[in-house]
Amino acid sequence: xxxxxxxxxxxxxxxxxxxxxxxxxxxxxxxxxxxxxxxxxxxxxxxxxxxxxxxxxxxxxxxxxxxxxxxxxxxxxxxxxxxxxxxxxxxxxxxxxxxxxxxxxxxxxxxxxxxxxxxxxxxxxxxxxxxxxxxxxxxxxxxxxxxxxxxxxxxxxxxxxxxxxxxxxxxxxxxxxxxxxxxxxxxxxxxxxxxxxxxxxxxxxxxxxxxxxxxxxxxxxxxxxxxxxxxxxxxxxxxxxxxxxxxxxxxxxxxxxxxxxxxxxxxxxxxxxxxxxxxxxxxxxxxxxxxx
Numbered sequence: 207x208x209x210x211x212x213x214x215x216x217x218x219x220x221x222x223x224x225x226x227x228x229x230x231x232x233x234x235x236x237x238x239x240x241x242x243x244x245x246x247x248x249x250x251x252x253x254x255x256x257x258x259x260x261x262x263x264x265x266x267x268x269x270x271x272x273x274x275x276x277x278x279x280x281x282x283x284x285x286x287x288x289x290x291x292x293x294x295x296x297x298x299x300x301x302x303x304x305x306x307x308x309x310x311x312x313x314x315x316x317x318x319x320x321x322x323x324x325x326x327x328x329x330x331x332x333x334x335x336x337x338x339x340x341x342x343x344x345x346x347x348x349x350x351x352x353x354x355x356x357x358x359x360x361x362x363x364x365x366x367x368x369x370x371x372x373x374x375x376x377x378x379x380x381x382x383x384x385x386x387x388x389x390x391x392x393x394x395x396x397x398x399x400x401x402x403x404x405x406x407x408x409x410x411x412x413x414x415x416x417x418x419x420x421x422x423x424x425x426x427x428x429x430x431x432x433x434x435x436x437x438x439x440x441x442x443x444x445x446x447x448x449x450x451x452x453x454x455x456x457x458x459x460x461x462x463x464x465x466x467x468x469x470x471x472x473x474x475x476x477x478x479x480x481x482x483x484x485x486x487x488x489x490x491x492x493x494x495x496x497x498x
Contacts, residue, residue: 231498232428236419238492243385245270245407247400248378256396264383264409271406273379278372285369292365296358303351310344317341387411415481415488417448419496423457423473429498435479438495442487448479
């Protein structure tokens with residue numbers, strides 16, 4: 207009888223060891239999630255084209271929607287015309303400046319000769335004074351032209367900056383996909399008016415999901431960055447593999463008073479696992495069971 211008891215006890219220890227080796231991992235319930243990118247309008251206007259629907263697969267930089275640009279294009283044409291007119295005025299002013307420069311050089315040269323002739327008695331003071339006045343007038347005229355040129359240059363810079371802003375608005379009228387992913391939400395319809403910052407579509411990359419679980423403080427030392435885990439969902443018998451990519455550095459549900467043994471057991475830390483999802487089986491919001 208004692209021999210049977212010893213054998214049964216030994217068998218129990220072996221079975222317990224096998225059971226622990228197989229299922230000794232920790233089990234946690236969690237939820238699947240992923241980063242959702244909001245594709246928002248950058249300018250105000252009416253949605254002129256909406257090229258995707260919820261569930262559509264999209265590529266990075268693919269055109270998703272377009273805001274009407276008739277007014278922006280008209281503004282751009284106006285600014286182009288203003289720049290062209292300004293260029294014509296600049297060229298005309300430059301020609302005038304060259305003419306005045308030539309006149310000034312001639313007047314200065316004539317004045318110098320007259321002053322020399324005056325010393326030799328071959329010219330009069332009146333002639334010298336007339337030439338000196340002419341030089342002063344031409345120099346003043348040259349200064350005025352330079353001031354006008356500076357004004358035109360400043361005006362040109364303003365128009366170029368305004369034109370660049372218009373071109374940016376024209377570019378921002380095109381809503382492009384920021385990533386390879388899936389359209390998961392559509393908030394606006396064709397011909398609806400949108401304002402800057404209003405979300406038109408949500409896009410997410412579902413090729414890699416994120417499982418979020420909460421690990422009690424007393425078990426936190428058993429979970430490490432890079433550690434693998436098996437994941438199970440109700441919608442499939444398939445087992446998915448995840449890897450711990452982040453562990454919170456701060457506990458949640460932390461009591462504000464002094465910790466006791468009981469309250470320490472209620473502290474939990476958020477843990478995130480990266481879960482490959484090449485077949486798209488995993489969905490946002492799915493409950494998941496994580497086993498280490």
